[in-house]
Amino acid sequence: MTTSRVWKLGADVDTDALAPGVYMKNGIDVIAPHCLEAVRPDFADGVRAGDVLVAGPNFGIGSSREQAAGVLVHLGVRAVIAPSFSGLFFRNAFNLGLLLLTCPEAERLQDGDAVTLLPVGVQRGDGILLACQPIPDFLMNMIHAGGLMNVLKQRSQGKSHA
Amino acid sequence: MTHASSSAELPQTLAQKLIARAAGLPHVSVGEVVTCQVDLAMFHDSSGPRRLKPMLDDLGAQIWDPSKVVLVMDHYVPAQDADSRRIVQIARDAAREWRLPNVIDSEGICHVVLPERGHLHPGMMCVGGDSHSPTGGAFGTYMFGIGATEMLGVVVTGEIWLQVPRTLRMQWAGQLARGVCAKDMMLFMIARFGMNGGQYQAVEFAGEAVMALGMQERMTLSNMSAEMGAQAGLVAADDITCEYLRAVGVSEDALRKAHDWHSDPGADCEDFQFDAAGLSPQVAAPHSPANTRAVGDYADVTLDVAFIGACTGAKLEDLRAAAQVLRGHRVAQGVRLLVAPASARDQAQAEREGVMQVLRDAGAQVLPNSCGACAGYGATFEEGARVISSTARNFKGRMGPASVQVYLASPWTVAASALRGRISDVRELL
Numbered sequence: 001m002t003t004s005r006v007w008k009l010g011a012d013v014d015t016d017a018l019a020p021g022v023y024m025k026n027g028i029d030v031i032a033p034h035c036l037e038a039v040r041p042d043f044a045d046g047v048r049a050g051d052v053l054v055a056g057p058n059f060g061i062g063s064s065r066e067q068a069a070g071v072l073v074h075l076g077v078r079a080v081i082a083p084s085f086s087g088l089f090f091r092n093a094f095n096l097g098l099l100l101l102t103c104p105e106a107e108r109l110q111d112g113d114a115v116t117l118l119p120v121g122v123q124r125g126d127g128i129l130l131a132c133q134p135i136p137d138f139l140m141n142m143i144h145a146g147g148l149m150n151v152l153k154q155r156s157q158g159k160s161h162a
Numbered sequence: 163m164t165h166a167s168s169s170a171e172l173p174q175t176l177a178q179k180l181i182a183r184a185a186g187l188p189h190v191s192v193g194e195v196v197t198c199q200v201d202l203a204m205f206h207d208s209s210g211p212r213r214l215k216p217m218l219d220d221l222g223a224q225i226w227d228p229s230k231v232v233l234v235m236d237h238y239v240p241a242q243d244a245d246s247r248r249i250v251q252i253a254r255d256a257a258r259e260w261r262l263p264n265v266i267d268s269e270g271i272c273h274v275v276l277p278e279r280g281h282l283h284p285g286m287m288c289v290g291g292d293s294h295s296p297t298g299g300a301f302g303t304y305m306f307g308i309g310a311t312e313m314l315g316v317v318v319t320g321e322i323w324l325q326v327p328r329t330l331r332m333q334w335a336g337q338l339a340r341g342v343c344a345k346d347m348m349l350f351m352i353a354r355f356g357m358n359g360g361q362y363q364a365v366e367f368a369g370e371a372v373m374a375l376g377m378q379e380r381m382t383l384s385n386m387s388a389e390m391g392a393q394a395g396l397v398a399a400d401d402i403t404c405e406y407l408r409a410v411g412v413s414e415d416a417l418r419k420a421h422d423w424h425s426d427p428g429a430d431c432e433d434f435q436f437d438a439a440g441l442s443p444q445v446a447a448p449h450s451p452a453n454t455r456a457v458g459d460y461a462d463v464t465l466d467v468a469f470i471g472a473c474t475g476a477k478l479e480d481l482r483a484a485a486q487v488l489r490g491h492r493v494a495q496g497v498r499l500l501v502a503p504a505s506a507r508d509q510a511q512a513e514r515e516g517v518m519q520v521l522r523d524a525g526a527q528v529l530p531n532s533c534g535a536c537a538g539y540g541a542t543f544e545e546g547a548r549v550i551s552s553t554a555r556n557f558k559g560r561m562g563p564a565s566v567q568v569y570l571a572s573p574w575t576v577a578a579s580a581l582r583g584r585i586s587d588v589r590e591l592l
Contacts, residue, residue, distance in 0.1 A: 012357060012358075012450065014557050016538065016557045016559060016560045017557070017558075017559070020559060021537060021538030021539050021560060022537075022538060022539070023540070024208065024539055025238070025246060025539070026245070027416040028583060031458070034170065038558055038559045038564055057358065058356070058357055058358035058391070061357050061358055062293065062295040062557060064209065064290075064291060064292050064295075064307040064308060064309050065208075065209070065309070066309030066310050066312075069309075071298075078564060084358060084361075085362075085502055086362075086391060087362025087393055088293055088306075088307055088308070088309070088363070088393075090361075091308060091309065091310070091312055092308075092309035092312065093313075095309060095311040095312050096309075096311060097273065108349050136195065138195075138323070143254075147217060147219060147311065148311050148312065148314070148315050149220075149221075149311060149314070152221055152223075152315060152318060152319075153220075153221060156222070156223065159271060
């Protein structure tokens with residue numbers, strides 16, 4: 001089972017921090033290097049594919065801009081683990097194929113920890129398992145498909161073959 | 163097993179009624195996931211065509227019903243640079259290619275022009291490609307914000323999924339003092355519940371202080387439901403709603419059942435009580451709308467800029483409020499007063515009433531009818547500026563460099579503070 005490295009953030013990480021407005025004219029490749037620069041300047045340069053973000057409550061509050069989730073996908077972030085998320089960000093993330101794990105005890109994870117994502121929760125290196133809220137099947141299907149766009153493609157192909 | 167037979171007697175919240183209608187069900191339960199038919203999809207130059215068109219083309223799909231789509235150019239207008247021009251051009255080209263009958267180009271901010279043009283009425287299910295889309299809830303409409311990919315799903319299928327929310331009902335008793343308004347109510351509630359205190363549920367605003375408000379003030383409540391983390395911010399339709407909608411050309415047919423859109427007595431709400439009479443003007447200090455206290459706590463804060471702008475804080479009623487404070491005065495030396503009326507129609511009406519002249523005489527620089535500095539996409543404030551603003555968000559770095567200090571307040575408080583050059587209690591000036 002592969003492990004993921006933890007980047008730990010505080011509470012109330014907003015969409016302007018994830019995708020700053022001043023770069024919003026541009027594509028995701030231009031926004032991504034500025035992801036979280038106001039709160040965690042070493043993140044965009046240092047993140048590796050398969051890493052996870054761990055944050056405090058209310059991750060993703062603010063704008064409807066889905067680039068806030070899109071940059072994390074672009075940077076290869078495997079999942080965001082937090083006690084709570086903005087509802088709008090939550091929808092955007094799954095629509096773009098980004099897994100969000102609602103984990104009441106997320107604060108027990110530390111920066112630099114190596115964690116394993118299991119169907120029932122997040123396991124720390126010392127074996128302690130932090131439970132996460134279950135995700136409805138239709139949202140997990142969206143993750144497996146790689147986002148809503150692919151679901152719509154599958155559906156339209158299904159129709160044309162029918 | 164079916165509960166259709168008993169559904170008529172089952173008391174429902176306004177949110178449940180609106181969702182049940184859109185889902186074609188007699189009744190919905192809190193927590194249930196349902197698929198709703200969408201009556202209207204609104205998007206703008208930033209969230210709309212530039213994101214949707216490549217995806218639509220990739221899918222080889224068509225817009226399900228162009229008559230149910232409203233496109234508003236408000237974020238990148240007037241275009242300040244080549245990138246903005248390109249984005250706005252994509253929107254204009256798409257409007258032609260998709261044969262959209264409802265396009266509002268550079269005439270105001272989407273959440274304000276949508277009802278102003280008669281696109282909303284009680285009972286509808288609407289989505290918007292912008293987080294302040296709950297504004298539509300002021301009209302007894304279920305409206306919420308979604309991202310661009312989800313909007314693609316809507317414009318291809320005409321449907322959206324929704325988990326039926328609980329209703330948090332904010333009951334405001336009594337009467338607001340002069341100079342205290344909907345913005346103060348919202349900042350107060352956001353401070354109490356927090357930025358995500360709405361937990362993506364439906365907030366309903368009720369009580370005599372709410373129902374005494376005009377439509378644009380109710381829109382301010384619904385608008386900032388976003389800052390509470392609610393999915394929707396609803397106000398039951400009443401005579402004031404119908405009067406506004408008639409004036410903007412909504413048909414009698416669409417208003418026939420307007421008064422049905424309210425929560426039933428005994429519906430399952432979580433109720434919270436507030437006293438309007440005891441409410442002071444509120445100010446949210448940097449860098450969160452939840453960082454709110456009564457205005458007196460910030461009396462020593464001096465200012466460089468006073469900004470009256472955005473869907474939240476520059477509608478006709480907001481401009482009138484500012485003018486009542488500024489009439490016959492000039493802003494303090496060293497303070498720049500910027501006014502970006504939320505729509506061209508609101509500005510024209512303010513012009514007819516003499517409100518714009520009062521603002522200009524006070525020293526206001528009048529900016530275009532667009533999101534402008536509020537969205538942080540274009541012109542923003544300079545390094546270290548101390549700003550008092552009638553907008554909705556004061557996140558670090560949103561309206562300029564991280565050193566910019568933005569205080570959020572009502573248009574009354576922004577105007578009073580502009581006059582004195584420091585954060586001030588408007589009640590001392592009225």
